[in-house]
Amino acid sequence: MKQLKSTRCYLALAIAGALNGNLASAASTDAADNDTAGSLEHIEVTARRTVENLQQVPVSITSVGAEQLAQNGISILTEVQQFTPNTTLQRSRGTNSTLTAFIRGVGQEDPLWGYEPGVGIYIDDVYIARPQGAVLDILDVERVEILRGPQGSLYGKNTIGGAIKYVTRAMTGESEFSINTTVGNYSRRDVQISGQVPLIDDELYLGFAGARLTRDGFGEFITSELDNQDRENYNKDVFAGRLTLEYSPSDALFIRLNYDKTDDDSNAKGGYRLIPSLLTDAPVPDSVYDSYTSLPTWNEVETEGVSLSVTYDINEAWSFKSTTARRESDSRTNIDFDNTSLRIFDVPAIYDDEQFSQEFQLNYDTDKLSLVSGLYYYDGESCGKFDAILEVFGNAIGEQGLTREVSGCNNSESYAIYAQGSYDLTDKLSMTLGARYTREEKDAQVKNGVITQTIYPDSGWVPGYIRDEATINAFIPTVLDDSETWSRFTPRLGLEYQYHRDMMLFASYAQGFKSGTFNPRAEMAEPAADPELVDSFEVGIKSEWFNSLRVNATLFYLDHKDRQFVTVLPGESAADLNQRLGNIGTSDASGAEIEIQYAATDSLNLFATIGTIDSSFDKVKSYDEQGNKIDISDSFTVSNTPNTTMNLGFSYDFDSQFGSFVFNGNYYYRSSYDLTVTDNLLTQEGYGLANLGLTWYSNNDHWQASLQWKNITDKEYLVGNYAFVTPNDDGSYSPGLGGDTTLIGYYGDPETVALSLSYNF
Numbered sequence: 001m002k003q004l005k006s007t008r009c010y011l012a013l014a015i016a017g018a019l020n021g022n023l024a025s026a027a028s029t030d031a032a033d034n035d036t037a038g039s040l041e042h043i044e045v046t047a048r049r050t051v052e053n054l055q056q057v058p059v060s061i062t063s064v065g066a067e068q069l070a071q072n073g074i075s076i077l078t079e080v081q082q083f084t085p086n087t088t089l090q091r092s093r094g095t096n097s098t099l100t101a102f103i104r105g106v107g108q109e110d111p112l113w114g115y116e117p118g119v120g121i122y123i124d125d126v127y128i129a130r131p132q133g134a135v136l137d138i139l140d141v142e143r144v145e146i147l148r149g150p151q152g153s154l155y156g157k158n159t160i161g162g163a164i165k166y167v168t169r170a171m172t173g174e175s176e177f178s179i180n181t182t183v184g185n186y187s188r189r190d191v192q193i194s195g196q197v198p199l200i201d202d203e204l205y206l207g208f209a210g211a212r213l214t215r216d217g218f219g220e221f222i223t224s225e226l227d228n229q230d231r232e233n234y235n236k237d238v239f240a241g242r243l244t245l246e247y248s249p250s251d252a253l254f255i256r257l258n259y260d261k262t263d264d265d266s267n268a269k270g271g272y273r274l275i276p277s278l279l280t281d282a283p284v285p286d287s288v289y290d291s292y293t294s295l296p297t298w299n300e301v302e303t304e305g306v307s308l309s310v311t312y313d314i315n316e317a318w319s320f321k322s323t324t325a326r327r328e329s330d331s332r333t334n335i336d337f338d339n340t341s342l343r344i345f346d347v348p349a350i351y352d353d354e355q356f357s358q359e360f361q362l363n364y365d366t367d368k369l370s371l372v373s374g375l376y377y378y379d380g381e382s383c384g385k386f387d388a389i390l391e392v393f394g395n396a397i398g399e400q401g402l403t404r405e406v407s408g409c410n411n412s413e414s415y416a417i418y419a420q421g422s423y424d425l426t427d428k429l430s431m432t433l434g435a436r437y438t439r440e441e442k443d444a445q446v447k448n449g450v451i452t453q454t455i456y457p458d459s460g461w462v463p464g465y466i467r468d469e470a471t472i473n474a475f476i477p478t479v480l481d482d483s484e485t486w487s488r489f490t491p492r493l494g495l496e497y498q499y500h501r502d503m504m505l506f507a508s509y510a511q512g513f514k515s516g517t518f519n520p521r522a523e524m525a526e527p528a529a530d531p532e533l534v535d536s537f538e539v540g541i542k543s544e545w546f547n548s549l550r551v552n553a554t555l556f557y558l559d560h561k562d563r564q565f566v567t568v569l570p571g572e573s574a575a576d577l578n579q580r581l582g583n584i585g586t587s588d589a590s591g592a593e594i595e596i597q598y599a600a601t602d603s604l605n606l607f608a609t610i611g612t613i614d615s616s617f618d619k620v621k622s623y624d625e626q627g628n629k630i631d632i633s634d635s636f637t638v639s640n641t642p643n644t645t646m647n648l649g650f651s652y653d654f655d656s657q658f659g660s661f662v663f664n665g666n667y668y669y670r671s672s673y674d675l676t677v678t679d680n681l682l683t684q685e686g687y688g689l690a691n692l693g694l695t696w697y698s699n700n701d702h703w704q705a706s707l708q709w710k711n712i713t714d715k716e717y718l719v720g721n722y723a724f725v726t727p728n729d730d731g732s733y734s735p736g737l738g739g740d741t742t743l744i745g746y747y748g749d750p751e752t753v754a755l756s757l758s759y760n761f
Contacts, residue, residue: 038599040550046167047147048420049125049154049372050363055542058432058496058506060148060554060593062609066169069138071651071662071695073708073754075190075213077136077144077166082647082668082689084146085593085611088640089164091135093720093746094335096236096266097301099134100720103148105589105615105641106161106534106560109677113351113384114410114444114520115564118532120151120159123166124258126307126325127156129380130353133262133303133329137240140194140209142169148593149536149556150512152490153420153434156376160512160534160560168258171196171205171246177761184754187216188236196244207244214238218750219289221270221297223282223341226462229297230267234289234749237265252313261304268299268334271722271744274682275733279740280340288716288747294343295334296462303329321361328354332457337722338742343401343454345724345738349386350457355379364421373419383409384520385457390738401454405476406521408446414515415439420492428499432508434492442528443483444518449476480522486531488513502544510536517564519581529564529581548599557590565677584622587638589615603653611645637674642686644671659699665692675721682745684718704758714751721745 043054047061054063062084064074074080077099081089088107092098098111101119108118111131121128128134138144144166151159177195182188194209217232224231245257270291273284282292305327312320331351338344361374385407420434451472459467494508514532540554562583591613598606615638622632649666669688674680690713695706722744724736733741 038602038605039547040544040597040599045143045145046125046165047145049361049374050365050370055502055544055550055552056504058494058504058508058540058542060538060540060556062146062148062595063143064146065143066141069141069144070706071664071693072666072691073693073706073710073756075138077134077138077164080144080146080164082666083609084148085595085609085645085647086148086591086613086641087146087162087611087645088642088673090640090719090748091269091746092131093271093722094269095132095299095301095331095333096269097133097135097238097262097264098331099131100640101131101134101161101164102640103146103162104556104558104591105587105613105638106558107640108514109639110566112520113353113382114408114517116158116515116517118158118514119161120155120163121166122155122163123260123305124168124307124309125165125323125359126305126327127355127357127378128327129158129355129378130329130351130382132331132351132353133264133301136166137211137213137238137262139192139211139240140169140207140242142167148554149538149558150490150510150534152510152512153418153436153492154372156416156418156436157414157438157440157488157513157515157531160514160532168242168244169207171207171244173198173202173205178758180756180758182754182756184215185752186218187214188752188754189214190756203247203249205246207246208242210239210241212239217267217289219270219285219287219291221291221293222285223292224294224297226294226296231297232267233270233291233297235267237267239263254311256309258307258309259305262302264299264301266299267297268293268295268336269746270297270336271339271720271746273339274743274745275725275741277338277340277740278735279342279344282340288745289750291336292340293334293336294341295336295346295348297334299334300332301329302331303327317364317366319363319365321359321363323357323359323361325358326354326356337724337744338738338740339744340740343389344391344740345742346389347386348389348456348461349384351382351384353383354381368424369421371419371421374417376414376416376418378412378414380412381409382411383407387455387457389454402450402452403455404448404450405455405472406446406448407476408444408480408520410442410444410518410520412440412442412515414441422494422496428497430496430498432492432494432496436490437487438490438513439485439487440515441483441485442515442517444480444520444528445478446480446518446520446522447476448479448521448523451475479524480518480526482518482525482528484516484518484528486516488531504542505540506542507539508537510538512536514564517581519566521566522581526580530562530583532563532583533561535559535561550597551594552596553592553594555590555592558588560587560589563587584636585617585620585633587615587617587636589613589638589641591615605651607647607649607651609645609647613641613643615641636678637676637680639674639677639680642671642673644686645669658696659703660697662695662697663693664695665690667691670717675718676723681723681725681727681743682718682721687715687717689713689715702760704756704760706756706758708752708754708756710753711749711751716750717748718745719748 078089088102180192182190192211196207215236217235219233247255307325364371391402416438418436536558565584617633617636620633651664671686724742725733
């Protein structure tokens with residue numbers, strides 16, 4: 001808390017100094033006389049659904065461009081978290097490509113169908129509704145934008161924490177082709193190709209990109225009940241491809257057709273047993289990347305999407321844009337919760353998602369008024385099935401067990417109308433007003449029941465297994481079949497003061513809402529949880545000094561109401577999970593974010609990002625055994641949210657007779673954070689990651705090579721967990737669900753070294 005107050009004081013002093021007229025004048029006067037300093041890069045973003053200079057956008061935003069991504073060896077979306085404050089982007093537990101995203105303490109850690117994310121993911125303005133397959137590989141990308149805070153007026157529901165925008169590269173109109181190969185430790189072998197071909201000069205272009213990304217596991221599955229299984233743990237086996245067709249018959253009309261597909265055949269991730277099992281004699285593994293399992297080790301995630309965007313400039317002031325998109329994903333995954341060679345608590349699962357969206361946008365831009373308005377429609381179906389194998393009376397496949405099967409769908413149809421405009425009240429003062437009205441209808445079906453067999457979602461899931469649907473359906477009844485409609489008006493109000501050409505002060509209020517939903521694990525008919533609401537207040541500054549120093553800073557406060565949460569109540573047996581979904585209470589967060597970039601010379605660039613946040617639950621509603629209302633907020637924590645995130649780095653350019661070089665490095669720090677919202681048992685202590693890179697460009701610009709050394713100190717750090725134990729007063733643990741001591745950790749990447757070579761022509 002002391003550190004947070006100190007950061008706020010520094011920010012207040014920076015804003016006060018910015019208001020000093022003499023200092024602002026000096027910034028203008030000295031810029032022309034400063035010959036030794038370098039110059040800052042002009043950055044364009046589309047945070048407000050139109051192209052703007054980063055420094056003119058009154059939104060807390062970080063933009064990481066293609067060159068920065070390449071020079072830092074960033075190959076997947078989760079690595080971007082290092083460059084934006086108060087942000088968590090991590091692979092989920094048990095899978096390779098499911099995303100856990102938190103911004104300013106707001107997100108969603110459970111990826112089950114029906115649950116809505118708290119951070120919106122977008123590919124070229126197309127919303128990605130589900131976290132499965134959302135750990136995107138950086139392929140043919142122009143930049144990644146991270147918008148912090150609710151984005152309800154322009155981006156709609158489920159952006160209460162913020163939004164992450166993956167912007168692919170626009171075509172130049174010239175014939176291009178590039179190939180990139182990467183080798184590294186753990187037998188990393190990547191091949192990427194991309195290019196573009198003019199089909200009709202100055203009118204029609206075809207672009208393409210493809211990648212095959214493979215790596216051995218950081219560890220292994222030490223034992224498995226099944227034979228002939230790939231024992232690699234934390235491995236990678238991904239194919240990704242993209243095709244783009246762009247048509248520009250006139251200066252006013254632009255049409256773009258995108259298609260992308262990703263197949264992730266990486267193994268399921270096995271967790272690390274932090275304490276010994278009571279039911280097996282296997283010791284705690286030597287490596288945090290080693291595991292045991294009684295499930296198949298394979299995992300399958302397939303995502304596919306197509307989108308069509310049409311932009312038409314009606315005249316100098318008005319423009320129209322239409323975006324039509326369809327996406328689908330299919331996942332088959334094996335999560336061994338207990339991570340033993342016994343079937344104590346195994347969860348094989350299937351996820352199946354489809355979505356269609358249509359957006360019409362009408363924009364207006366003049367010297368005094370800039371307006372973005374639109375209509376939005378979304379139709380999505382999210383279905384799934386999992387089998388929780390909870391108790392075993394025998395261990396061989398086919399012997400009698402006990403399984404709880406849950407399956408169903410959560411379907412959503414949503415309509416929205418929105419508008420947001422900025423108007424110049426004076427030469428220096430402008431005001432932003434925005435609002436969005438959303439109406440959403442959801443229907444849900446849930447089947448939930450227990451059968452005294454070990455069952456799997458499909459025949460052939462394990463060798464010789466045949467699923468008897470008739471017998472299973474007799475024991476798995478439909479427990480929920482309901483629908484609900486919600487509507488919400490989400491406003492935004494802001495004031496911007498352009499104190500100086502290179503300095504803007506802003507203040508804003510914004511509201512976002514996360515959709516209401518039904519419990520996908522319901523055991524009986526129960527009402528849907530209401531939407532979550534976040535009210536956010538910000539004050540900030542965006543400034544540039546002497547043409548070489550950029551300082552952007554924000555103070556924020558948010559109030560998170562009606563938080564949705566699943567409460568697990570005790571039952572008569574281990575198979576009786578008794579899960580109830582409801583709105584449990586409120587939390588709040590306040591903090592500061594500072595982003596600094598300094599072009600010290602033409603060759604040396606320095607940067608720093610610092611985020612601090614103080615977040616906690618204010619009130620959590622529950623009831624005691626007599627039915628009296630009580631507050632249990634002391635047992636809740638805002639998970640995946642360090643009090644401090646910090647990144648310090650440099651980039652140094654130098655030339656030689658062999659070509660030009662860029663030497664860069666950064667140190668990323670996260671203070672301690674809890675991994676579970678309620679009754680947290682695992683806290684990751686603060687840690688830092690050090691990274692270095694060297695990139696070479698040939699004199700003819702055709703060749704490029706890059707050497708990347710990441711997590712130099714080989715730091716081990718938790719990114720997820722499963723905890724099904726009861727802590728005792730003496731520090732030991734009693735068995736939990738499944739009758740074993742299940743305390744499992746999942747870890748981030750170890751030290752890696754990679755060498756890439758590219759040829760462009």
